[in-house]
Amino acid sequence: MAEFEPVLLARINKPDSTSLASYQADGGYEALRKALGMSPVEVTNTIKDSGLRGRGGAGFPTGLKWTFLPKDHPGPIYLAINADESEPGTFNNRVLMEKDPHQIIEGIAISCYAIKSNTSYLYLRYEYGQSYRALKKAVEECYAAGILGKNIFGSGFDLDIVLHRGAAAYICGEETGLIESLEGKRAWPRIKPPFPAIEGLFRKPTIVNNIETMACVTQIMKRGIEWFKSIGVPPDPANPRDAGSYGPKLYCLSGHVNKPGVYELPMGITARELIEKYGGGVPNGRQVKAVVPGGISMGFLTAAELDTKLDFAGPGKVGCLGLGTAAVVVIDDATSMVDVLFNCARFFAHESCGQCTPCREGTDWMRKILQRMRNGKGTLADLDLLMEVSGSIGTIPGTTICGLADGAAWPVKNAVKKFRSEFEEYIKSGKKSVDPGAHLVGAH
Amino acid sequence: MSGTQSLNGAGPANGGGRGVLSEEIKEQIRGLYPKYPTKRAITLPALHLVHDTYRQVSVEAIREIAELLDLHPSEVHDTMTFYQFFRDEKAPLGKHRVWVCRSISCMLRGGEELLAGLCDKLHVKPGDTTSDGAVTLEFAECLGACEGAPCMLIDEDCHMNMDQAKATQVLSQLA
Numbered sequence: 001m002a003e004f005e006p007v008l009l010a011r012i013n014k015p016d017s018t019s020l021a022s023y024q025a026d027g028g029y030e031a032l033r034k035a036l037g038m039s040p041v042e043v044t045n046t047i048k049d050s051g052l053r054g055r056g057g058a059g060f061p062t063g064l065k066w067t068f069l070p071k072d073h074p075g076p077i078y079l080a081i082n083a084d085e086s087e088p089g090t091f092n093n094r095v096l097m098e099k100d101p102h103q104i105i106e107g108i109a110i111s112c113y114a115i116k117s118n119t120s121y122l123y124l125r126y127e128y129g130q131s132y133r134a135l136k137k138a139v140e141e142c143y144a145a146g147i148l149g150k151n152i153f154g155s156g157f158d159l160d161i162v163l164h165r166g167a168a169a170y171i172c173g174e175e176t177g178l179i180e181s182l183e184g185k186r187a188w189p190r191i192k193p194p195f196p197a198i199e200g201l202f203r204k205p206t207i208v209n210n211i212e213t214m215a216c217v218t219q220i221m222k223r224g225i226e227w228f229k230s231i232g233v234p235p236d237p238a239n240p241r242d243a244g245s246y247g248p249k250l251y252c253l254s255g256h257v258n259k260p261g262v263y264e265l266p267m268g269i270t271a272r273e274l275i276e277k278y279g280g281g282v283p284n285g286r287q288v289k290a291v292v293p294g295g296i297s298m299g300f301l302t303a304a305e306l307d308t309k310l311d312f313a314g315p316g317k318v319g320c321l322g323l324g325t326a327a328v329v330v331i332d333d334a335t336s337m338v339d340v341l342f343n344c345a346r347f348f349a350h351e352s353c354g355q356c357t358p359c360r361e362g363t364d365w366m367r368k369i370l371q372r373m374r375n376g377k378g379t380l381a382d383l384d385l386l387m388e389v390s391g392s393i394g395t396i397p398g399t400t401i402c403g404l405a406d407g408a409a410w411p412v413k414n415a416v417k418k419f420r421s422e423f424e425e426y427i428k429s430g431k432k433s434v435d436p437g438a439h440l441v442g443a444h
Numbered sequence: 445m446s447g448t449q450s451l452n453g454a455g456p457a458n459g460g461g462r463g464v465l466s467e468e469i470k471e472q473i474r475g476l477y478p479k480y481p482t483k484r485a486i487t488l489p490a491l492h493l494v495h496d497t498y499r500q501v502s503v504e505a506i507r508e509i510a511e512l513l514d515l516h517p518s519e520v521h522d523t524m525t526f527y528q529f530f531r532d533e534k535a536p537l538g539k540h541r542v543w544v545c546r547s548i549s550c551m552l553r554g555g556e557e558l559l560a561g562l563c564d565k566l567h568v569k570p571g572d573t574t575s576d577g578a579v580t581l582e583f584a585e586c587l588g589a590c591e592g593a594p595c596m597l598i599d600e601d602c603h604m605n606m607d608q609a610k611a612t613q614v615l616s617q618l619a
Contacts, residue, residue, distance in 0.1 A: 076481075088547040088586040126492075126529065127543070127587050129600025162479045167488055167527035170585065184487030184513075186526035202481050254549040254590035261591045296548055327590070329549055343551050347585055353526075436560035440569045 004231075006264040007223075007248055008215045012099035018134045020141040023102035029147055031221035035110045036155040043114035043221070050220045050228040051246040055092075056082055056173075056210030057295070057324050059312045061243055062217070066115050068197035069205045078206040079112050079120040080182065080196075081214065084166050084173040086125055087295035088347060089327030092250035093211035095262050097124075097131035100215075101138035107214030109152070109159055110221050115207055118158050123178050125166045135163055170351035174402045175208040176200075177353065188355045189402035212250055220247075232267035233311045245311030249326055253279045256286065256332035268314070272306035275330055286332035290419070294324025296344045297407025299414030300331075319417070321410040337419045338426050339433050341411060342370040348408030359405035362393035366412055373426065374433040383423055386416050464504045469493055473512050483513040487523045491530055500536035538573040538580040540618050543597040544611075546583045549590035554607065558594050559583055561608045562615070579615065 016022045023029070035043045048063025069077060081104075085093040096104060108120050124132055139161050142148040150158045169187055171177040176190035179201045200206025220228050228247045235244035245267040251274055254260045258280030265274070271291050275281065282288055291301040293310060299320040301308055308314045312323050331340055349367040354360045366389055369382050390413045393399055394406035416423060473490045480486055490509045494501050501509075501524060503517075510517040524530045531537050544550075544559040559570065559581075566574050566581055573580040589595040592604020596611060603614055 085588050086586060089549050089590050090586070091588045091590050094588045125588070127584070127597055127602075129597075130602065132600075160479075164489065165492060167491070167529040168584075169527050169529070181488065182485060183482065184484035184523055186523055202485075252590060254593060255552045260549075260593070292548070329552070329590070331552065335552065339551075340548065343546075343548050347547055350585060436557045437563070437570070440560060440563050 004248070004265055007219050008096065008103070008212070008250060009100075009262065009264045011103070012095060017099050018101055018138060020102060020138065020145060020147075023100075027222070028102050029106055031218050032106050032109050032113075032147070033153055035113055035221050036153055036157060040114050040116055043110060046225060047111075047114065047217060047220060050225045051244050052213065052216050052220060052228065053243060053245070053312060054210055055212035055216065055249070055325075057087065057322075059243075059245075059323060062209065062213055065197065065209075066111075066207060068195065069115055069207065070198065073116075073205055075116065076119060076202075076204050077115055077117040078201045078204055079108065079115060079117045080175075080178060080201055080206055080208045081108060081120060081122040081211065082173060082175065082178055082208055083122055083124040083128070083131070083211050084170075084178060085128075085211070085325075086170040086173050086351075087297060087325045087327060088344075089252055089254055089292055089295050089329040090325040091252050091254075092262050092326070094128055094131055095250070096211055096215055097128065098134050101131075101134045102142075103218050104135070104211055104214045105138055105142055105148070105161065107217040108161060109147070110217050111207070111209060111214065112159050113157055117207070118160065120159065120161045121164050121182055121201065122161060123164050123166060123172065123182055125172070126168050132163065132165065139163065169353070170347075171353040171402075171404060174404065177402065178208060179206065186353070188353055189404075191401055216247055233309065233313075236313065239313075242313055245313065245323075249310075251310065252325070252327040253330070254327070255292075255329040256282050256288075256335070257330045258283050268309045268311040270307050270309055271301055271328060274310065274328060275306070279330070282330060282332050284332075284334075286334055288330060289333040289335060290331040290337065290340070290415075292327065292329035292331070292411075293320050294322065295327040295407075296329070296347065296411050298322055298324040299410040300418060302418050303333075319414060321406065336426065336433060337415055337422050338370065338373055341415045342367070342374055342433075344411040345370050345408070348404065352404060352408070356400040356402075356405070358393040358399040359408070362389050362405060363408045365389050366408070373423075374435065376430050376432040378427040380424060380427055382427070383416050383420065386412050390416075463508050464498070464502060465494060465508045466497075469497060470508075470512060473509070484515060484519070486513055487515070487520055491520075491524055495530050495537075498536075499538070500531045500533050502533040535571075535573075538577050540578065540599055541580045541582070542615065543582050543584035543587065545585070545587045545589070545593070545595050545597075547586035549586070550594040553593040555594035558596070558606055558608060558611060562611060565608075565612060566615075578618065 052062045053059040172181045172187045177187040181187040196206040232246040235242040249267045293315040305318045345367040349363040352363045390409035476486045507517045510520045570583045595604045
């Protein structure tokens with residue numbers, strides 16, 4: 001097979017890739033012009049028929065989500081863009097925003113036209129300073145050129161994009177947490193229904209979409225449905241619920257790998273191919289012990305599961321939660337899974353928003369159990385306790401409002417099940433992990 | 445709170461009035477009104493404006509933000525404290541805010557050692573500010589620069605592929 005030619009990342013290494021002039025020289029905003037010549041329903045159908053599934057983690061079909069908006073609503077309808085990219089290991093949205101912001105803005109404009117929205121709020125995590133600067137400049141260029149504002153390209157369509165910066169909270173990546181945060185409140189996710197499409201931001205119908213999804217919208221409008229469906233994995237005929245995994249995907253590769261980075265590849269590449277062919281393998285002559293398939297909330301693949309396809313369906317077939325954000329983190333065989341899991345548990349305990357007791361308490365229990373293990377005081381019963389706690393928190397057992405706890409539970413379930421013998425050996429040996437910050441109170 | 449409390453860091457720009465927010469900041473906050481259908485939605489942007497400028501959001505500043513946004517001060521305080529991002533007058537930020545990532549991709553490549561090493565170097569614990577007020581050093585959860593692990597964020601700029609020597613070098617160049 002010929003090497004895949006990047007599309008979403010085609011422009012990122014060009015000099016001046018962020019400028020409007022450079023974007024337009026590459027045919028930028030022609031896709032928007034094309035969309036404005038169609039009806040909003042036609043644009044929605046194009047995205048629906050392309051099979052595009054959201055790139056933010058859940059993989060919900062984008063066009064279908066748009067059709068959930070009430071018909072003939074007097075407005076306003078909002079498009080909230082989720083650029084709160086915070087899942088550990090994930091950075092594809094950052095690269096798109098920093099290097100090709102106009103591709104994102106074009107996707108936002110096309111999407112807003114399709115859903116009849118005249119205002120889009122782009123919720124950007126605060127830590128992304130360079131993304132903010134690139135987007136701010138790009139938005140200003142668009143206003144000056146009549147690509148944003150009133151009567152875009154003489155079509156009668158008006159659009160404002162407002163950049164809104166978050167304040168370093170993972171929960172704001174949950175779509176209703178994001179909405180609450182945008183409204184100026186603590187980012188406590190809402191009970192659904194009502195779903196945002198019915199009652200979202202400022203209690204108005206709202207669509208929440210991801211940055212990479214917006215880049216895909218631009219390219220589908222530019223290149224067509226057939227192009228998008230020629231890439232990736234079609235639905236499994238044996239599974240009537242499988243919506244397929246079409247299109248290119250930005251895989252984030254990091255951890256113990258020689259060439260970390262963001263790689264645009266057809267959906268469905270295997271973890272092995274990504275790590276060996278593109279990532280140049282594991283450094284220092286080490287072997288793979290485990291791989292995070294799509295952000296830590298998705299769990300772990302073992303070395304024996306490296307031929308898992310990284311499409312929407314693949315990771316689930318080997319007990320992971322899903323493809324998530326396609327953030328692939330490689331862990332070598334010199335690394336303790338106890339330490340890795342502690343790191344994951346600490347993250348979720350820190351980021352639980354505190355609204356639901358099972359999540360607030362459960363994530364910290366798991367952290368404490370693993371901390372105890374690392375201090376050489378774990379018992380074999382702790383493994384069962386970890387399984388019990390992880391099986392009790394989240395939307396799957398039905399004890400929490402949002403999925404943060406499911407994401408906190410999954411790496412625990414996967415690690416204890418798939419690497420149980422390593423955990424048992426670690427506990428029995430009574431060994432301790434080295435904590436470089438142990439002497440620093442407050443580093444916890 | 446009475447007017448006798450310390451308004452450390454928020455004084456010079458206030459034009460001599462009783463308030464702590466400068467007229468310029470207030471004007472910037474008012475300038476955001478047309479962008480949102482509710483004033484409450486300006487809470488985070490307002491907190492950022494104040495926090496970036498004064499390195500803290502004092503009780504008095506909260507009161508003034510609330511007044512500008514037609515909110516009760518407790519509403520602003522509730523939102524502000526949820527994020528654990530904003531500093532109050534008890535622990536204002538130093539001149540520069542340095543975040544060292546401790547999440548998985550960075551941890552696998554020495555992020556924890558980097559954080560501990562910088563703490564030792566600067567004689568602070570995570571979250572503290574150096575005695576000269578130059579640097580506040582904190583841990584961060586995933587900064588989204590995992591291809592350049594370990595990484596650290598200094599104010600608005602991310603520095604990738606750090607080690608102790610490189611990080612010390614970058615910090616020594618801060619003005």
